[in-house]
Amino acid sequence: MAHEGHDQGSAAEHTGGGHGGHGADRQTPSDNFKASFAFASGGAKANENKELTIQITDKAGKPVNDFQVSHEKLLHLIIVNRDLSVFNHIHPDFKGNGKFTVTTSFPAGGDYKLFADFVPNGGASTTLSEWVKVEGKEGEHAAITPDSKLVKDVDGKTIELALSSTKPKEDVTLTFDILDTQTKKGINNLEPYLGAVGHVVILSADAEQYIHVHPIDEKATGPKAQFATSFPKSGTYKIWGQFQHQGKVFTVPFVVEVK
Ligand SMILES: [Cu+2]
Incomplete structure (x- = not known):
């Protein structure tokens, strides 16, 4: 099945979005698009279902409406926390006008990074990301230590x-x-x-x-x-x-x- 988009960008890393400005990422296709991530009514709290809206626009701010199906979906959303102990992979629904929405929850307060992974029609695989804050008590932070045995x-x-x-x-x-x-x-x-x-x-x-x-x-x-x-x-x-x-x-x- 179709996963053409990922073939083009297989070895490349694409980050961007809210906290951009990392020199090494400047030449990725991500530069041609923007994603904004917003929670309904003001913000996300730990252990509460919340609707998240992802707005995809082009550089000029025009909503993007033409996406290629990649790995069976128009957009993949990956959510992790600071120490990568939380991993969530979900598929927001396309609502038109460049908008995707999904209802999700977070297991604790703290910083989470959201990655929207998509292929604009005729373009290359693109990943746009942003750190967001979730209110509530933070979990223990663990070190990210390489596994001694895989x-x-x-x-x-x-x-x-x-x-x-x-x-x-x-x-x-x-x-x-x-x-x-x-x-x-x-x-x-x-x-x-x-x-x-x-x-x-x-x-x-x-x-x-x-x-x-x-x-x-x-x-x-x-x-x-x-x-x-x-x-x-x-x-x-x-x-x-x-x-x-x-x-x-x-x-x-x-x-x-x-x-
Ligand atoms: Cu996915």
């Missing part, structure tokens, strides 16, 4: 991640190997999630770099799921793999060091 147990599955390289600016293949934790047998009946074997998001530890990833064989069904990416520079990165099995989506996070 093996995690999630929802009765054991997922092992292998990286073909952990050097910056190289083509990297991510291989997720997904086993049933009880039987230790490979799971070979993964279901498509967003039109592919899985969906992967990578962020730098400071949430400044949003790294595009695309499946190598999107029709794969496990136990192995492979993705291609590239890390722009040295540092710590968090990787979230999302897969669907027996009707349920599970998310597996890993932290890796690139140097």
Whole structure:
């Protein structure tokens, strides 16, 4: 299924929006578009459902209405907190006039970064982001520490991640190997999630770099799921793999060091 947009921008990072001004991002397609993120009636509070509106405009401020379907959706919204312990991936509805809306909630107060990921028709994959403040008591902040072993147990599955390289600016293949934790047998009946074997998001530890990833064989069904990416520079990165099995989506996070 269509994921053309992500192919074009696969190795590039695109950030921008509210707190822009990071020199390295200046030449990304993000410069051609703007996103503004606004909560209904004044702001978001921890553990309260709130409607979020994302307004996409071009440089001149004109609403953008022509989006390409990418990974089955017009817009993907990724939400993380400061220490990347919270990860939420949701799909706002297009309301016309450049507007997308979604109702969501946040598990604690504090700073959250919102990433709107979309492909304007005829354009390249674009990610616009902004930090927002959520009122309420903040959770404990944890350090973002690279995993000593890239093996995690999630929802009765054991997922092992292998990286073909952990050097910056190289083509990297991510291989997720997904086993049933009880039987230790490979799971070979993964279901498509967003039109592919899985969906992967990578962020730098400071949430400044949003790294595009695309499946190598999107029709794969496990136990192995492979993705291609590239890390722009040295540092710590968090990787979230999302897969669907027996009707349920599970998310597996890993932290890796690139140097
Ligand atoms: Cu999505």
